[in-house]
Amino acid sequence: MRVAEWARPVPPVRREVLAALPEVDEGRPPVLFVPGFGHGAWVFAEHWLDRAASRGFPAHAVSLRGHGGSGAAPKASLRAYTHDVVQVAASLPRRAVLVGHGVGALVVTHALARYPAHAGVLVAPVLGGWGTAGTALRRNPVGTLPAAFGGRLRLSRRQLFSRRLPDAAARAYAGRLGRAAARAQWQVLLGRPAEPAVGDPPVLVLGSPDDRVVPLPALNRAAAGYNAAPLLFPGMGHDLMLDAGWPEPIDAILDWLEKDTRA
Amino acid sequence: MRQPEPADPPTAPAQDGSAPAAERPIYDRGDTVCVVGAGASGLAAVKNLREHGFDVDCYERETGIGGAWNWRHDRSPVYASTHLISSRPLTQYPDFPMPDSWPDYPHHSQLLSYLERYADHFGLRQHIWFGTEVVRAVPVDGGRWDVTTRSTGGHGAERTQRYAAVVVANGHNWAPKLPTYEGLDDFRGTVIHASAYKDAAQLRGKRVLVVGAGNTGCDLAVEAAQSATTCWHSTRRGYWYAPKYVFGRPADQVNDAVLALRLPLRARQWLFHRTLRLTVGDLTRFGLPAPDHRVYETHPIANSQLVYHVGHGRITPVGDVVRFHRDSVELNGGVEIEPDLVVFATGYLPRFEFLSPEVLELDAAGRPSLYLNAFPRHHPTLAVAGLLQPDSGLFTLVHWQTVAIARVLRLRETAPQRAAAFRTRVVAGADQRWNRARLKESTRHWFEVSHTDYLRAVQRTLDELEPSAR
Numbered sequence: 078m079r080v081a082e083w084a085r086p087v088p089p090v091r092r093e094v095l096a097a098l099p100e101v102d103e104g105r106p107p108v109l110f111v112p113g114f115g116h117g118a119w120v121f122a123e124h125w126l127d128r129a130a131s132r133g134f135p136a137h138a139v140s141l142r143g144h145g146g147s148g149a150a151p152k153a154s155l156r157a158y159t160h161d162v163v164q165v166a167a168s169l170p171r172r173a174v175l176v177g178h179g180v181g182a183l184v185v186t187h188a189l190a191r192y193p194a195h196a197g198v199l200v201a202p203v204l205g206g207w208g209t210a211g212t213a214l215r216r217n218p219v220g221t222l223p224a225a226f227g228g229r230l231r232l233s234r235r236q237l238f239s240r241r242l243p244d245a246a247a248r249a250y251a252g253r254l255g256r257a258a259a260r261a262q263w264q265v266l267l268g269r270p271a272e273p274a275v276g277d278p279p280v281l282v283l284g285s286p287d288d289r290v291v292p293l294p295a296l297n298r299a300a301a302g303y304n305a306a307p308l309l310f311p312g313m314g315h316d317l318m319l320d321a322g323w324p325e326p327i328d329a330i331l332d333w334l335e336k337d338t339r340a
Numbered sequence: 341m342r343q344p345e346p347a348d349p350p351t352a353p354a355q356d357g358s359a360p361a362a363e364r365p366i367y368d369r370g371d372t373v374c375v376v377g378a379g380a381s382g383l384a385a386v387k388n389l390r391e392h393g394f395d396v397d398c399y400e401r402e403t404g405i406g407g408a409w410n411w412r413h414d415r416s417p418v419y420a421s422t423h424l425i426s427s428r429p430l431t432q433y434p435d436f437p438m439p440d441s442w443p444d445y446p447h448h449s450q451l452l453s454y455l456e457r458y459a460d461h462f463g464l465r466q467h468i469w470f471g472t473e474v475v476r477a478v479p480v481d482g483g484r485w486d487v488t489t490r491s492t493g494g495h496g497a498e499r500t501q502r503y504a505a506v507v508v509a510n511g512h513n514w515a516p517k518l519p520t521y522e523g524l525d526d527f528r529g530t531v532i533h534a535s536a537y538k539d540a541a542q543l544r545g546k547r548v549l550v551v552g553a554g555n556t557g558c559d560l561a562v563e564a565a566q567s568a569t570t571c572w573h574s575t576r577r578g579y580w581y582a583p584k585y586v587f588g589r590p591a592d593q594v595n596d597a598v599l600a601l602r603l604p605l606r607a608r609q610w611l612f613h614r615t616l617r618l619t620v621g622d623l624t625r626f627g628l629p630a631p632d633h634r635v636y637e638t639h640p641i642a643n644s645q646l647v648y649h650v651g652h653g654r655i656t657p658v659g660d661v662v663r664f665h666r667d668s669v670e671l672n673g674g675v676e677i678e679p680d681l682v683v684f685a686t687g688y689l690p691r692f693e694f695l696s697p698e699v700l701e702l703d704a705a706g707r708p709s710l711y712l713n714a715f716p717r718h719h720p721t722l723a724v725a726g727l728l729q730p731d732s733g734l735f736t737l738v739h740w741q742t743v744a745i746a747r748v749l750r751l752r753e754t755a756p757q758r759a760a761a762f763r764t765r766v767v768a769g770a771d772q773r774w775n776r777a778r779l780k781e782s783t784r785h786w787f788e789v790s791h792t793d794y795l796r797a798v799q800r801t802l803d804e805l806e807p808s809a810r
Contacts, residue, residue: 079434080792083732084597086429089440160440167436172462192435193391193462275435276391 087160093146094165095122096137097130106195106334107169110138110318111162111188113179113203114230114257114265117145120178120250120316124323132331134174139165141184144255153258155268159187166192174334178318179203179290180257182299186271193276196338198330201284201291201315202299205265209295216289227259236289238314241321250319281333283308283317283326290315308333366486367501372397373749374487374503376477376694378468379407380455380735381726382509384433385742387462389507392746397503398464401473401492405459406452407511411538415514417556417688420539421563422448424733425555425642427590430791431733433458434740444590474694477506483721505721505749507742512690512727512787519551519686523664527682534560534685542681543567549669549679551661553579557685558643564683565645565654572658572677573646578629580612583644586619591642592732599792609634626650628657639788640731690727690786700724701770707786711766712797714741720752720763732791740798747805754807762805 095118099105108129110121118138129136141158142150150157162184166173172195177185182202189197203209213221217233224230232254234247274280282300286293286309293309300307310317310326317326371394375385378400386398402413411418424431424445431446432438436458442450459465469489475498476488485506490498516533524531532542534556540563548568550561553575564571586594598611612635624630626647649655659672668676689706692699700708700716710716713727723745726738751759773789 080596080600082434083429084593084600086593087440160437163437164440167457167461168439170460 081156087157090142090150090157090161091148092142092161092165093118093140094137095119095126096135097122097126098135099130099133101133102135103133104171105134106171106174106338107135107137108174108176108334109162109166109169110136111175111177111181111185112138112140112144113177113181114262115144115232115254116179116181116316117147117253117255119145119253120318123319125318125327128324128327129331134331134334135169137165137169137173141181141257143258151258153261155184155187155261155264158184158261159191162188163192166194171195174198174338176200176330177202179315180205180265183265183271186274189274189278189280190272191275194274194278196278196334197274197280198333199280199282199299200317200326200330201288202282202296203265203291204270204295204299205268207266209291210266212292212295213290224262227262229256230262232290232315236314237316238320239287239312239322241312242314242319250316279338281305281308281330281337283310283329285310285313285315285317287312288315364498364500367499369395369397369501369503371395371504373505373507374399374474374477374485374501375507375509375725376474377407377509377511378402378405378459378464378470379509379511379726380409381511381738381742382407382507383455383459383464384735384738385507385509385725385745386464386467387458388739388742388746389749390462390464390467392743392750394746394749396467397501398468399472399474399487399489400468400470403470405465405468406455408513409448409451409455411448411452415511415535417513417535418448419537419563422559424448424451425584426733427592430592430596431735433735436461445584477508477694478696479699479719479722483719485721505723507723507725507745508692508695509725510692513688515689515691516684517687517689518684519661521661521664523666526666527664527669528666529678529680529682531682531684534683535688537563537683540567545569546680547678548572549574549658549661549677549682550685551682552685552687553577553641554639554685554687555641555643556687558641558646560683560685561655562643562645562649565649565652568681570679571649571655572679573655574658574661574671575629576660577633578623578631579638579641580616580631580635581620581623581628581646582616582635582640582642583619584642585644586615596732596792605636609636612636620647623647626657629659636731636790639729639785709770711770711772712741712744712794712801713787713789714745715748715766715770717767717770720759720766721749723748727787728789728794729785729787730789730791730794737789737791737794737798740795740802744798744801744805747802747807750807751805758805762801765804 112120117140121138126136140147142153174196175185175194176198178200180203182199183204234251238247280303284296296307313320373389373394373396375382375398386396389396427444428438471492472489473492478486480486485503486500488498488500516535543564544567546568547570548564549572551574561573582591662670668678670676714723725742
């Protein structure tokens with residue numbers, strides 16, 4: 078029963094969707110990238126969209142409401158973010174692969190319970206709970222504490238990127254980050270876990286053992302939820318799609334899609 | 341109840357002169373499931389069966405998908421200006437939302453484009469045989485079915501294939517139910533069923549009598565109010581006319597907000613009556629008869645414009661038709677009117693011509709006996725999808741119904757004992773009504789369900805059929 082969905086549907090909002098399409102449509106499933114809190118679709122447009130398209134996958138990235146070029150939504154909830162993902166996924170011509178990064182991965186797990194995706198990929202997933210807050214507070218108390226009171230979550234560039242990424246680039250990327258709605262931030266800590274995925278899609282979890290936002294045990298736990306071990310990319314920061322060495326994770330995702338899901 | 345004997349294989353020669361059915365080879369399709377119809381229910385069945393790992397052959401007599409919602413189809417009841425009467429969130433498939441940029445009540449052409457996108461998105465078309473109608477579906481040993489098909493219109497040879505299961509999704513809003521009246525045959529005006537109404541041009545400049553107070557009847561009365569010179573609207577009783585919007589919100593969404601409170605039926609009825617009194621007012625003032633029943637006891641009518649046009653004198657509410665004369669129609673109370681055109685918006689009856697009546701245990705009036713309006717008592721590999729008249733949109737219900745059908749069929753292979761336990765429930769619970777209100781007895785309410793009551797029942801079934809459940 079989804080009475081809330083019927084009685085109080087999520088209000089529409091302008092959504093920014095960036096895309097890179099292959100020159101020849103080989104019938105492969107479209108890939109929809111979902112950025113985490115503070116990030117917009119642009120984080121995937123930097124490198125990953127073109128890479129996926131060059132390998133024959135129609136690639137799209139959505140900015141969750143209130144992020145990037147999407148419409149403002151200061152009171153958005155996780156349900157609204159999930160709605161944005163499912164709306165874009167359903168608008169694609171074929172059953173999509175959902176790739177979520179950071180809290181975007183949590184949004185993707187909720188979307189997988191609403192939409193029978195071709196596959197799911199959780200990149201450096203922040204799946205919520207107090208452990209997430211504890212790690213963030215320990216590693217970046219100044220940036221994290223305001224978020225506990227509804228303020229903005231500020232992740233340092235040393236949390237997001239490895240030292241291999243030039244300082245100027247890291248500073249520029251960090252400067253483009255926005256903020257999520259306070260209500261949604263609270264829901265990451267207190268919200269219920271997602272319902273089981275519909276259509277039994279294969280799910281891949283990947284991340285970095287050197288991620289200073291998602292520690293290795295959290296990655297292992299997330300992967301264990303899908304009866305698998307995470308794919309690891311040592312030496313990379315939390316933002317795998319922007320960090321130096323960005324081709325490795327996306328190539329691994331596309332390899333997995335080609336092999337394990339017969340895309 | 342007697343278990344029906346498996347029907348003998350047909351032996352009559354085919355009408356087209358091809359080999360007699362008994363001599364024709366039967367192509368065994370193994371574990372493939374046959375779905376009859378590629379309308380909204382058939383598409384959901386194909387998608388969910390595929391999702392549960394079944395191969396599917398779907399037969400569609402038309403050349404496109406969409407069933408009733410494809411206005412190009414012979415059997416489509418939609419007309420040029422048809423809009424949904426349930427709002428978007430209560431209409432869409434739960435796993436494939438309509439674009440939230442669409443209006444609350446989309447146009448029928450939008451609904452067709454939605455179904456086409458659904459079919460393409462989930463790659464369903466490759467499993468559909470278009471222009472092919474099912475002539476017969478006959479149960480054979482082992483719970484399997486011999487399904488005979490031919491190209492639509494009876495051209496070409498018949499072909500028989502053996503399937504593991506059959507899901508009937510042939511719709512129930514295409515075979516018009518026409519009333520009989522004394523003198524109707526001699527009436528010199530034009531008489532049509534609502535299914536033949538396509539465009540307001542048919543009404544222009546005419547004196548029109550619309551018979552029937554279903555949603556179609558009310559919509560057609562409103563159409564006639566705007567196009568015809570005169571419009572009479574004949575209803576048997578008074579109804580509750582719910583507006584499409586209350587408090588600035590789609591009325592069905594407000595209703596569901598109340599349903600979420602889990603109030604007793606009587607309290608909800610009281611609340612609904614109060615809301616209608618506040619928003620629509622006292623309809624007897626407009627000359628409309630007072631309802632002789634409480635809300636939820638007849639299929640809900642959602643129409644904001646009927647009362648408006650009655651108030652403007654463009655629609656004249658009249659009583660029941662008594663008999664027809666050569667040039668006039670006699671109504672209750674001896675009133676006579678002289679319409680040029682009579683439109684019977686009197687509904688539809690289900691038809692299952694390709695199944696023998698005992699398969700679905702049709703009663704004398706043609707009503708099948710089914711559990712959850714889907715599962716017949718004596719054929720575990722047969723199911724009917726979408727035979728529902730909900731107080732909401734259909735797609736959500738038919739989605740979960742077809743998930744249940746797919747799970748039942750899968751469970752027969754993976755856990756036969758649990759499948760057998762479910763059969764016990766089917767036998768005991770056939771004909772159960774999924775509605776707390778006491779409904780008015782009429783063919784119109786044969787398949788009436790409360791969407792919340794029905795979905796709760798389907799949820800219990802799905803939990804029971806959960807693959808990992810013990």
